[in-house]
Amino acid sequence: xxxxxxxxxxxxxxxxxxxxxxxxxxxxxxxxxxxxxxxxxxxxxxxxxxxxxxxxxxxxxxxxxxxxxxxxxxxxxxxxxxxxxxxxxxxxxxxxxxxxxxxxxxxxxxxxxxxxxxxxxxxxxxxxxxxxxxxxxxxxxxxxxxxxxxxxxxxxxxxxxxxxxxxxxxxxxxxxxxxxxxxxxxxxxxxxxxxxxxxxxxxxxxxxxxxxxxxxxxxxxxxxxxxxxxxxxxxxxxxxxxxxxxxxxxxxxxxxxxxxxxxxxxxxxxxxxxxxxxxxxxxxxxxxxxxxxxxxxxxxxxxxxxxxxxxxxxxxxxxxxxxxxxxxxxxxxxxxxxxxxxxxxxxxxxxxxxxxxxxxxxxxxxxxxxxxxxxxxxxxxxxxxxxxxxxxxxxxxxxxxxxxxxxxxxxxxxxxxxxxxxxxxxxxxxxxxxxxxxxxxxxxxxxxxxxxxxxxxxxxxxxxxxxxxxxxxxxxxxxxxxxxxxxxxxxxxxxxxxxxxxxxxxxxxxxxxxxxxxxxxxxxxxxxxxxxxxxxxxxxxxxxxxxxxxxxxxxxxxxxxxxxxxxxxxxxxxxxxxxxxxxxxxxxxxxxxxxxxxxxxxxxxxxxxxxxxxx
Numbered sequence: 001x002x003x004x005x006x007x008x009x010x011x012x013x014x015x016x017x018x019x020x021x022x023x024x025x026x027x028x029x030x031x032x033x034x035x036x037x038x039x040x041x042x043x044x045x046x047x048x049x050x051x052x053x054x055x056x057x058x059x060x061x062x063x064x065x066x067x068x069x070x071x072x073x074x075x076x077x078x079x080x081x082x083x084x085x086x087x088x089x090x091x092x093x094x095x096x097x098x099x100x101x102x103x104x105x106x107x108x109x110x111x112x113x114x115x116x117x118x119x120x121x122x123x124x125x126x127x128x129x130x131x132x133x134x135x136x137x138x139x140x141x142x143x144x145x146x147x148x149x150x151x152x153x154x155x156x157x158x159x160x161x162x163x164x165x166x167x168x169x170x171x172x173x174x175x176x177x178x179x180x181x182x183x184x185x186x187x188x189x190x191x192x193x194x195x196x197x198x199x200x201x202x203x204x205x206x207x208x209x210x211x212x213x214x215x216x217x218x219x220x221x222x223x224x225x226x227x228x229x230x231x232x233x234x235x236x237x238x239x240x241x242x243x244x245x246x247x248x249x250x251x252x253x254x255x256x257x258x259x260x261x262x263x264x265x266x267x268x269x270x271x272x273x274x275x276x277x278x279x280x281x282x283x284x285x286x287x288x289x290x291x292x293x294x295x296x297x298x299x300x301x302x303x304x305x306x307x308x309x310x311x312x313x314x315x316x317x318x319x320x321x322x323x324x325x326x327x328x329x330x331x332x333x334x335x336x337x338x339x340x341x342x343x344x345x346x347x348x349x350x351x352x353x354x355x356x357x358x359x360x361x362x363x364x365x366x367x368x369x370x371x372x373x374x375x376x377x378x379x380x381x382x383x384x385x386x387x388x389x390x391x392x393x394x395x396x397x398x399x400x401x402x403x404x405x406x407x408x409x410x411x412x413x414x415x416x417x418x419x420x421x422x423x424x425x426x427x428x429x430x431x432x433x434x435x436x437x438x439x440x441x442x443x444x445x446x447x448x449x450x451x452x453x454x455x456x457x458x459x460x461x462x463x464x465x466x467x468x469x470x471x472x473x474x475x476x477x478x479x480x481x482x483x484x485x486x487x488x489x490x491x492x493x494x495x496x497x498x499x500x501x502x503x504x505x506x507x508x509x510x511x512x513x514x515x516x517x518x519x520x521x522x523x524x525x526x527x528x529x530x531x532x533x534x535x536x537x538x539x540x541x542x543x544x545x546x547x548x549x550x551x552x553x554x555x556x557x558x559x560x561x562x563x564x565x566x567x568x569x570x571x572x573x574x575x576x577x578x579x580x581x582x583x584x585x586x587x588x589x590x591x592x593x594x595x596x597x598x599x600x601x602x603x604x605x606x607x608x609x610x611x612x613x614x615x
Contacts, residue, residue, distance in 0.1 A: 001533055003562075004553050009435070015499060016028070020068065023064065025436075025592065027046055029497075031046040034046065035094055035493045036453070040093070040094050042105075053127065053411065054091050054092075054094055062406040085495050085496050107180065109138055118142065119141070123207060125147035125149070125174075127154065129154075129397075129398070130145070130177050142181075144184075146190050147185070147189075148189035150186045156407060159236060190365055191365050192367065193366040203394070209398060209399045210359040214358040216357060218311055219311065220311030221311055223311070224318035235261060238476070243269070246269040248273065248351055253354070253355050253357055254356035256356060263354075267298055268476050271352075274300050278303070279307045297469070298469065310322045320347055322347050325340070326338040361403065380396050382396055387417045396417070397410065398414065401413055415597075422597035422602065423602055434601035437600075438592055440504065441588060444587070456573055459491055464481050464483065465482045467482055499572055502589075503570060503577065510582065510584040512557055512559055512561065515580060517541065520576055524566040526564045527563055
């Protein structure tokens with residue numbers, strides 16, 4: 001194998017598994033260290049720069065970072081359930097325990113007299129639009145956000161129940177953005193893209209979400225329509241106070257997070273018997289594992305492998321549903337087919353059904369002759385990198401771009417769209433993306449001292465406490481999760497392995513004494529003859545099975561051997577660097593910050609304004 005190119009920013013970025021997995025590439029180990037140091041304001045701001053909504057995401061994020069966490073791979077296998085660091089809940093710690101001084105750390109927008117003269121319209125006040133607004137407002141853009149509702153937040157506000165996400169948390173984090181001088185046109189629905197484009201906007205961003213829930217057209221659907229609701233519409237009706245009670249026996253169809261919010265809300269609105277029924281297996285449900293656990297903790301059973309067959313009714317009154325029992329069969333490409341088991345159909349009695357089987361995009365307000373191309377499925381044709389539509393000054397992001405995903409993905413797309421809009425307004429190539437800010441700094445403070453706590457703790461993951469179930473089930477507004485107290489937060493933060501503090505090897509300093517090999521607790525360092533990757537992976541002191549993470553391979557040493565380190569299971573404990581007599585190993589903190597809209601993300605040389613952009 002060729003020596004590893006550690007000058008490639010992607011190499012060490014990939015080693016920081018949690019940051020790599022986060023769509024907005026939040027510097028997770030950095031803010032966790034700050035929490036362990038009691039520096040909650042700074043931890044909040046590290047998050048705010050990357051993901052915009054630390055308090056919201058600390059409660060509702062889909063947590064793609066946690067399955068990637070190295071802790072879950074190197075944890076003591078004797079534990080019943082090796083688990084990653086509670087990254088998401090530590091984010092909430094930063095939000096809950098920051099002081100009022102964080103206001104002084106927020107950016108100050110340029111005065112109106114010093115704005116750059118560019119005007120941007122954002123359609124919808126969800127996470128993608130608000131991210132675009134924040135990034136551009138700090139750079140002197142006049143940003144206007146339009147939304148049909150009176151308060152901003154989009155689906156974060158109207159579809160996530162208050163027992164998961166308190167209203168005041170949304171208000172605070174939305175307000176940080178509007179304090180930057182963003183103009184919010186509350187209660188103004190955009191009904192025509194052509195009318196909007198006729199105004200003098202330099203760019204238009206569409207972040208209107210995926211507002212339409214999928215329906216199920218089964219036998220009996222029309223007859224029992226009065227007792228069948230679409231999940232996302234029903235949740236919004238609950239939020240606005242239009243729905244204050246529900247039938248005593250409720251069936252929720254679907255296996256995603258919306259279904260979990262529906263069933264838990266139904267329990268709080270008076271349903272005695274709530275069932276979640278899903279076609280897939282329990283393991284294949286789209287809902288996050290913790291969402292399923294929360295529902296089950298509240299006494300809601302989940303019936304898997306039940307395919308809806310018919311709505312049962314007596315006249316126009318819903319009385320139940322019938323289901324066909326199925327099993328999942330997978331082909332050699334992992335594609336699933338539902339196959340009937342041949343067992344008798346199952347009938348569940350009910351008074352009301354909430355349909356939460358998915359969401360769809362709807363763009364009735366975008367005229368098909370407005371110059372924006374759509375694909376056969378009704379989705380905008382976009383450049384996947386720049387998020388630019390076929391009409392150059394129109395951009396999409398969030399669920400409106402590629403269909404329903406989650407808040408953190410919407411934020412990441414908002415950042416990218418803001419960069420694209422900024423470059424577009426300066427006449428620069430959108431495909432030429434700005435590089436991230438990257439740095440490596442030694443953490444050496446003495447001969448064997450480091451500027452971070454490098455002793456891995458053996459603690460198992462700490463559980464977030466819940467409020468009393470009797471109280472929470474009696475109210476839509478009592479938050480279920482209480483969050484970590486500061487003592488527990490410190491202990492959980494200490495479980496982080498500091499994966500951004502990299503083990504950097506300088507081959508010309510190595511004397512091949514093998515001291516690092518002897519002391520490594522994970523047997524992840526090997527000195528051996530070079531070979532191809534498959535050969536090397538099998539010859540290491542501990543074979544490297546995870547091909548998704550690269551091997552760290554040095555140049556040829558004096559004996560012609562090479563040093564090979566398996567990055568997959570390294571604890572970043574620094575023992576190799578402490579033992580090395582020549583300093584060939586060093587612990588260096590890796591900083592990776594994605595480029596945001598602004599001068600740093602643009603080309604150095606000025607360029608003319610693109611044609612077709614209003615002055």
